[in-house]
Amino acid sequence: MRLRLVPENTSWDFFSRARMWLGISAVLVVVALGSFFLQGLNYGIDFRGGTTIRTESTQAIDVGAYRDALAALDLGDITIVEVNDPTFRADQNVAMIRIQAQDGQESVTSEVIDSARVALQAVSDDIKFVSVESVGPKVSGELIQTAAIAVVLAIGAVLFYIWLRFEWQFALGAVAALVHDVVLTIGVFSELQIRFDLAIIAALLTIVGYSLNDTVVVFDRVRENLIKYKSKDLKEVLNLSINETLSRTFMTSVTTLLALIALFVLGGDVIRGFVFAMIWGVVVGTYSSIFVASAILLRLGVKRDWSKPVDTTGNQFGDVDA
Amino acid sequence: MLQIDLWKRVLIWAVIVLGLLLAMPNAFYTRVETANDASAAIELGADTTENRDAAAEWPSFLPSGLVNLGLDLRGGAHLLAEVLVKDVYEARMEAFWPDVRDALRGERDKIGTIRWNSEAVKNGELRVRISKPEGMEHALEIVRGLARPVVSLTGAGATDLEVRGEGTEIVVTLSEAEQQATDERTLRQSLEIIRRRIDEVGTREPTIQRQGFDRILIQVPGLGSAQELKDIIGTTAQLTFQPVVSRASSADQAPGVGNEILPSLDEEGVFYILEQTPVVTGEELTNAQPSFDQNGRPAVSFTFNAAGARKFGDYTAENIGSPFAIVLDGEVISAPVIQSHIPGGSGIITGNFTVEESTNLAVLLRAGALPAGLEFLEERTIGPELGQDSIDAGKIATIVAFVAVLVFMAASYGLFGIFANIALIINIGLIFGMLSMFGATLTLPGIAGIVLTVGMAVDANVLVFERIREELKTAKGPARAIELGYEKALSAIVDANITTFITAVILFVMGSGPVRGFAITLGLGILTSVFTAIFVTRLLIVMWFERRRPKKIEV
Numbered sequence: 099m100r101l102r103l104v105p106e107n108t109s110w111d112f113f114s115r116a117r118m119w120l121g122i123s124a125v126l127v128v129v130a131l132g133s134f135f136l137q138g139l140n141y142g143i144d145f146r147g148g149t150t151i152r153t154e155s156t157q158a159i160d161v162g163a164y165r166d167a168l169a170a171l172d173l174g175d176i177t178i179v180e181v182n183d184p185t186f187r188a189d190q191n192v193a194m195i196r197i198q199a200q201d202g203q204e205s206v207t208s209e210v211i212d213s214a215r216v217a218l219q220a221v222s223d224d225i226k227f228v229s230v231e232s233v234g235p236k237v238s239g240e241l242i243q244t245a246a247i248a249v250v251l252a253i254g255a256v257l258f259y260i261w262l263r264f265e266w267q268f269a270l271g272a273v274a275a276l277v278h279d280v281v282l283t284i285g286v287f288s289e290l291q292i293r294f295d296l297a298i299i300a301a302l303l304t305i306v307g308y309s310l311n312d313t314v315v316v317f318d319r320v321r322e323n324l325i326k327y328k329s330k331d332l333k334e335v336l337n338l339s340i341n342e343t344l345s346r347t348f349m350t351s352v353t354t355l356l357a358l359i360a361l362f363v364l365g366g367d368v369i370r371g372f373v374f375a376m377i378w379g380v381v382v383g384t385y386s387s388i389f390v391a392s393a394i395l396l397r398l399g400v401k402r403d404w405s406k407p408v409d410t411t412g413n414q415f416g417d418v419d420a
Numbered sequence: 421m422l423q424i425d426l427w428k429r430v431l432i433w434a435v436i437v438l439g440l441l442l443a444m445p446n447a448f449y450t451r452v453e454t455a456n457d458a459s460a461a462i463e464l465g466a467d468t469t470e471n472r473d474a475a476a477e478w479p480s481f482l483p484s485g486l487v488n489l490g491l492d493l494r495g496g497a498h499l500l501a502e503v504l505v506k507d508v509y510e511a512r513m514e515a516f517w518p519d520v521r522d523a524l525r526g527e528r529d530k531i532g533t534i535r536w537n538s539e540a541v542k543n544g545e546l547r548v549r550i551s552k553p554e555g556m557e558h559a560l561e562i563v564r565g566l567a568r569p570v571v572s573l574t575g576a577g578a579t580d581l582e583v584r585g586e587g588t589e590i591v592v593t594l595s596e597a598e599q600q601a602t603d604e605r606t607l608r609q610s611l612e613i614i615r616r617r618i619d620e621v622g623t624r625e626p627t628i629q630r631q632g633f634d635r636i637l638i639q640v641p642g643l644g645s646a647q648e649l650k651d652i653i654g655t656t657a658q659l660t661f662q663p664v665v666s667r668a669s670s671a672d673q674a675p676g677v678g679n680e681i682l683p684s685l686d687e688e689g690v691f692y693i694l695e696q697t698p699v700v701t702g703e704e705l706t707n708a709q710p711s712f713d714q715n716g717r718p719a720v721s722f723t724f725n726a727a728g729a730r731k732f733g734d735y736t737a738e739n740i741g742s743p744f745a746i747v748l749d750g751e752v753i754s755a756p757v758i759q760s761h762i763p764g765g766s767g768i769i770t771g772n773f774t775v776e777e778s779t780n781l782a783v784l785l786r787a788g789a790l791p792a793g794l795e796f797l798e799e800r801t802i803g804p805e806l807g808q809d810s811i812d813a814g815k816i817a818t819i820v821a822f823v824a825v826l827v828f829m830a831a832s833y834g835l836f837g838i839f840a841n842i843a844l845i846i847n848i849g850l851i852f853g854m855l856s857m858f859g860a861t862l863t864l865p866g867i868a869g870i871v872l873t874v875g876m877a878v879d880a881n882v883l884v885f886e887r888i889r890e891e892l893k894t895a896k897g898p899a900r901a902i903e904l905g906y907e908k909a910l911s912a913i914v915d916a917n918i919t920t921f922i923t924a925v926i927l928f929v930m931g932s933g934p935v936r937g938f939a940i941t942l943g944l945g946i947l948t949s950v951f952t953a954i955f956v957t958r959l960l961i962v963m964w965f966e967r968r969r970p971k972k973i974e975v
Contacts, residue, residue, distance in 0.1 A: 100832060100833070100834060100974075101831040101832045102832070103832075154805070154806075185812075185816075208646075208647050208650070208799075211647075212647075226805070227801075228802070228803035228805055228806040229800070229801060229802045229806050230645070230646070230799075230801045231800040231801070232646075232798065232800070233797070233798045234797040234798060236502075236797055237500065237797040237798050244930055245930075248926055248931065252922070252926045252927075255922045255923075256923070259918065259919060296935055297865050297938075299931075299935065300931065300935045303923045303926065303927050306923050307919060307924070307942075308876070308920070310916070310919040310920065310923075311919065311920055314912065314916045314919055315883065315912045315916055318911055318912040318915055318916075319912070322908075342890065343886075345886050345889075346879075346882050346883055346886040349832060349878075350875075350876070350878070350879040352828065353825050353829070353875045353878050353879075353882075354872065354876055354879075355875070356824040356825055357821035357822075357824065357825055357872065357874045358821075358871070358872065360817050360818075360820040360824060360871070361817045361818075363817075364813060364820055365814060365867075365871075366809060366810055366813035366814070368492075368806075368810055368864060369810075369864055372868060373868060376868075
């Protein structure tokens with residue numbers, strides 16, 4: 099007995115509600131963009147400069163006491179978060195403290211870090227500073243720029259590759275799906291105010307890769323079926339292709355998700371945001387390769403017979419016998 | 421039908437064996453690491469029985485390359501520093517003033533009195549006011565005559581100064597070609613100095629890299645804090661010029677009162693007895709650069725500031741024919757003989773240098789002090805505990821992810837799933853093999869990349885298996901179905917993986933630090949997973965098929 103995620107020989111109609119799905123996607127994109135522009139992202143220090151200190155102590159963490167100790171130093175905006183994680187030992191109490199970039203200072207000052215250390219040591223005597231990271235505003239500005247360029251470059255490169263291998267309609271469909279995935283992922287980070295740092299950019303680019311992976315597999319089948327069934331309607335060909343690849347689409351998504359969920363639960367809090375972005379991306383990417391990429395391909399239409407030059411102009415029955 | 425040539429089979433197995441062999445040391449990480457450290461120590465001369473025993477822990481005929489652990493996994497300090505290259509312009513212009521003064525002094529009747537505007541030097545300009553503006557052309561000509569050709573590959577033919585008149589002021593700046601050459605030199609000197617300082621501390625595998633144009637990335641694993649690293653870099657190495665009393669052949673000789681005995685930097689067994697009080701120190705040196713002597717042989721020219729120039733001039737005038745030593749951190753770099761009186765604070769060191777040696781010496785000469793200030797843009801300290809926690813969590817997560825995928829594949833595809841699983845295990849081995857071979861660095865996101873690969877690596881197999889299922893429906897017999905399955909799935913596999921690979925490459929090029937670590941494992945993972953899916957799984961299936969010759973298969 100084999101495990102089957104999808105029944106054999108499905109012939110579901112994915113386009114009967116195409117408008118609805120595109121509508122839902124459009125709404126989600128608008129919400130994501132709205133959140134991005136209204137409340138922005140919870141940027142980590144990589145992108146806005148400042149200092150994060152990760153502390154560890156065997157004593158329970160009193161966030162209020164930490165805050166009072168640091169407030170006396172007049173360091174501007176300070177966030178203190180207690181971190182809980184199933185991978186921690188029983189007496190492992192972890193806090194993340196973020197101090198904003200100090201005004202008028204291009205580089206990082208160790209005085210700030212040292213004064214914070216001393217102040218915290220007064221509160222909790224066995225406190226350990228397991229990581230201290232500072233990024234100056236100069237670098238953080240550049241990092242965000244490089245990151246944006248990387249995402250745009252990746253999308254551009256992929257657009258070009260698919261255009262080369264398929265047709266421009268396919269490329270547009272794939273890239274629409276990509277942009278959809280990236281926007282929704284950035285959106286969820288904005289909506290839930292999850293910390294957005296350099297690693298998330300890596301996750302975003304992986305989502306770009308993964309989403310494409312999915313879309314390309316469907317498109318590859320579409321290309322094959324378009325040649326095989328020359329007289330079939332584009333909609334039918336798309337439906338057939340999606341149904342034929344459905345089993346694979348689910349298998350791959352599930353294996354990837356299995357691996358990612360293991361990492362999400364057991365991988366520790368340091369990379370949890372990163373893994374969350376990937377999980378979200380895999381789910382959205384799978385959805386979009388069917389409901390966005392293919393739906394857009396259907397709207398754009400495809401020049402059917404690209405293997406030969408069009409020599410049937412003026413003869414409307416030119417390829418009836420094909 | 422289903423056939424794979426013998427040479428292909430041998431090649432595939434060879435790649436697998438090689439990959440796994442390269443990956444193997446990582447399974448015995450601590451043991452191999454101690455053995456490697458001991459071997460390195462023996463090579464450096466610490467040939468003790470203790471080290472020999474430690475080195476013998478790991479047989480030398482086995483590969484011993486290990487995956488480097490990134491700072492986030494091992495703990496340590498990270499600094500990104502920007503070199504303030506413009507500092508050097510200021511020093512150069514300041515040191516140039518005496519030359520200009522001396523040159524113009526003799527022309528007072530034409531240009532009047534001269535006055536230095538010492539404020540302007542902060543902008544890298546030398547501004548000199550003359551009281552007779554009508555003599556400007558003449559003055560400019562004289563100052564231009566002081567310019568020297570630029571010594572660099574790109575700036576060949578250009579001179580190092582740009583001289584123009586602004587009203588009653590002569591304005592001298594470094595020419596663009598010279599600025600570029602100077603910046604390049606400043607960066608090289610800074611890198612060299614930082615490297616020397618960190619090497620002295622003797623930590624394992626520090627990374628000291630130039631980043632972009634004027635930045636230096638420094639990562640030292642195992643260091644307590646970034647502050648500690650800053651202190652190490654900030655310590656000034658001592659450069660001195662000392663009179664030589666005599667040469668000696670051992671360090672035990674008595675140097676005499678007021679003298680000291682120091683070893684030579686590159687000649688073993690050669691020692692010099694020097695007067696303890698230096699004539700000048702490196703703090704008074706404003707520039708040192710590779711150049712050529714009058715016979716066209718590589719040499720190093722150097723310039724002192726005003727105070728240094730006077731002391732050096734007086735000393736050389738009195739000691740023509742006797743050697744003096746250039747000493748860096750208690751070692752004699754070289755001990756040239758003074759050929760003539762050296763006024764004006766600039767001189768040239770000749771010797772049997774190659775161009776490369778003269779370049780290195782120029783770098784070393786300035787290695788006494790950092791040539792320009794450093795601004796720290798980024799600093800990170802990661803404690804070893806956090807790194808260990810991350811490794812532990814990553815290990816467990818990887819194992820669980822791995823087992824989940826293995827079970828799932830076997831449940832979905834039966835025997836074929838098991839073939840895919842064997843390929844997956846080989847796949848992970850190959851990733852580690854390649855990481856070790858390239859000496860790549862594994863970071864926490866890198867582990868995530870491997871876990872992601874575990875999930876995605878089966879994709880190529882899934883594509884093939886699903887295709888075989890489809891082909892079986894059209895009933896052409898199992899052998900044909902398998903063959904067609906591979907043939908038809910190939911284009912999807914290739915397209916899908918190339919697109920992902922493109923993003924991995926972009927990540928690698930644009931990213932830094934941990935992100936780059938992720939890009940490496942993702943990219944390698946794609947390569948190995950395509951290899952295992954197309955070749956390894958196929959080989960396994962073909963071997964099984966040849967042995968069993970089933971009439972019917974179920975995928």
